[in-house]
Amino acid sequence: MTGTTLGQSFGVQRTADIQNAYMAMARTKRMYGGIMLVIFIALMASGFMLADSRNAGGFWDGILNVFDFPGEVLAEASEKAALIPALMVKFFPSLLETINIAAAATLVGGLLAVILSLLSTRGLARFPRLIGVFRRLMDILRAIPEIVIALVLIFVLGGGPVPAMIAIALHTAGALGKLFSEVNENASVQPLEGLESTGANWTQRMMLGVVPQVAPNWLSYALLRFEINIRASAILGFVGSGGIGYDLKNAFSWGQGRYDEVAAIFILLFLAIVFFDQLSSHYRNKLVGKA
């Protein structure tokens, strides 16, 4: 009897201890969370004030005019709405050129990314000591803005789609290489061991052991990159590499009464992105479903 009571009171005591210890832990966590929140809000507020004080116009005066420009574009475009389909047909070849640049850049950059990613994944790399070198190389490729590479290449090679393609491909190689190598890290090494035991060389092990495992994820990232590249290739048109960006710049900068062209180009770009988004998700599902 005494034993049970003692045992029970011990049990209750122990539970109370655990409860108190957990409550103390929870309180500490909450306090840290609260402090972090206060610091976050303070930083956001002070950063905003600083940025606002350095602004030329001032945020609060400008914010009211945010919708003026789109409003003007929309107003003018809706006035000439009947002309837009014809303009879309007119700009369609430039859109194709833009998409072409993006597709070629994604393909070239993607292939480069495959090689770079395999060379820079721990456990898979051909030269484990050079992992750092290949990683830094990808960092450099990502760090330099596409527009800078494009401008340099346009200066060297002259305007046109090839410099834009190279510029985007280099950036894609860096960006996709990092994402691919993260995918590679999750690949199982067992199939690789199996292939190694048969006397397969490194390229064979990678192509036959790793690629089948990671291909769906690679494709998914590459298709996302393709969409990003369509936009990037449109932007590079602004600096003289052709495509729909060049037309957009002209329509914008000459201003007077050409906002219907701007609207037509935006609609084309939007439709292109939607189209490729649908297409890519379709093929991605097909690949993942069958894998």
Add this chain to the structure above:
Amino acid sequence: MLELKSLTKRFGDKIAVDAATFVVDRPMMIGIIGRSGAGKSTLLRMLNRLSDASDGHIFFDDTEITGLRGAARREWQSRCAMIFQQFNLVPRMDVVSNVLHGTLNRRSTFATMFNLYPQDDIHKAIEILDRLGIAEQAPKRAEALSGGQQQRVAIARALMQDPKIILADEPIASLDPMNAQIVMDALRRIHEEDGRMVIANLHTLDTARRYCDRVIGMRDGRIVFDGRPDQLTTGVARDIYGAGADFSEDATSTAIETLDRQQQETAKAKALV
């Protein structure tokens, strides 16, 4: 209390559960047995409203469950706790937080997002963990626990919901015999002490016989047996599993005693030789 009326689930042209009908008039412990693919999990998932029935009705205390939408459906789910084969805890959160997830339906989204729970709830969660014998694990991450411990955390989460019914979908299929027994004992105790209804999908006959007041056998989506455990003869079991005469339930058993029994029999056989 709980009534199923020709509950049916179709996936395309395949029928997973075919007009399941039964009545439970008082809280009891029910075991559902059958081969994998017989529709046991689908049945439990429809009861919890994790998936919708294609046809038929579920009634609980004269409320139609199959028709509930939105907040009413979530309220039902909070009264009808579910335990899974793979535990389905949040691996990177601590044990107590996982148990406190049982209160999500009663608390505001905002407070729970920041993991803010009332002190009473936290104390209650630890008391439930203590009842299941794993209070010392309270501050650890769920992923750091063994399978049997994780399943007990899942049971604690279910108890935190203070449910009328506990549904257990193969609760011991991923556990070793020792932990399986601990988990089944816990479920039985919850039924006896708290008077909650427990419905468990089981893959071994001896577990169903030993722990359940009533056994339901399913085959190809149909309920082919519904009765007391002592009515579950080897012949009936062969029917449920669609097995031939070579079917022996000891072969599928995971209980420790069965192993002893088998060893004894083998020893006996050897002695005879």
